[in-house]
Amino acid sequence: MRPRIVAGTGHRALAEAVAAALGTEPVTCETERFPDGELRPVVGDVQGADLYLVQPTGPPVNDNLVELLLLLDACRRGGARRLTALVPYFGYARQDRRTAAGQPVGARVAADLLVAAGADRLVVIDPHTAALEAMCGVPVEVLTAVPLLADALGQELSRAAVLVAPDLGAVKLVEHYGRLLRLPVAVVRKTRVSGTQVLAEELVGQVAERPAAIIDDMISTAGTVETAVKVLLAHGAVADITVATTHALLVGGAWDRLQRLPIRRLVVTDTLPVETAGASPLQVCSVAPLLADAVDLLHGDEPAVASPVQGGVGGVRAYPG
Helix, strand or coil: CCCEEEECCCCHHHHHHHHHHHCCCCECEEEEECCCCCEEEEECCCCCCEEEEECCCCCCHHHHHHHHHHHHHHHHHCCCCEEEEEECCCCCCCCCCCCCCCCCCHHHHHHHHHHHHCCCEEEEECCCCCCHHHHCCCCEEEECCHHHHHHHHHCCCCCCCEEEECCHHHHHHHHHHHHHHCCCEEEEEEEECCCCCEEEEEEECCCCCCCEEEEEEEECCCHHHHHHHHHHHHCCCCCCEEEEEEEECCCCCHHHHHHCCCEEEEEEECCCCCCCCCCCCEEEECCHHHHHHHHHHHHCCCCCCCCCCCCCCCCCCCCCC
């Protein structure tokens, strides 16, 4: 029996691409939306199936998360043999610890909800926190889009380019890109003032008269990218900048902010739906083949994540952390 794909409304195009890569059709699924905001998904026949539910929990995060929970419950009650949640972008992953009294650990709450709703396993791509697996009560397969994005970057970056971590949290990620592309790394130190305002403190590395590629795991409002670009230009970098990220949330005026900057190319994946209209510097790399490969392996009861000793296969492995 082939694995079967269930498409949530969070990213139907990605779910259909994964199903096509597997040579199958998505399970019939419709989601009714009531006037008061309630959701009621209805799935087709899933009795005895090995199901893979595709639903990134990006904006609107709460709606997409609740829909995924209801889909899991509907499939469990429909008699599915095994339920795997393919959550390319895992919302609430940034809330992986408390930074002040009275705060929740949102990542743990979201993971617990998925397990309670019936998920037997979780598949994510480049989660913002390396602690997600430790928080989750079921196995978590962590995939990475880094080789995919590095290949796209390598096709146009010159050997004079420098890769830039826009904050200290992105250093290990950018060092991974540096090893793949054999390029040097620079680091911007920043202080976040609010959800949209960021102050830069200093730059470590040589960027003068060099093209730069700013790399992060996600872009939300683009405040961090904007600050990094200003620092690079102040230190003499060429005004011909590339930006790359796995998760393109692009909310809160991010597009307007990016279009005001001297960005030649924005390279992202389709872990989230990306509006491409009018976005001339945008290049979208699909993660559908990556997810399809993982589904094939998991359906055959093989691990989708390679052993660190093996060094990873085809991007199906998290970057070293």
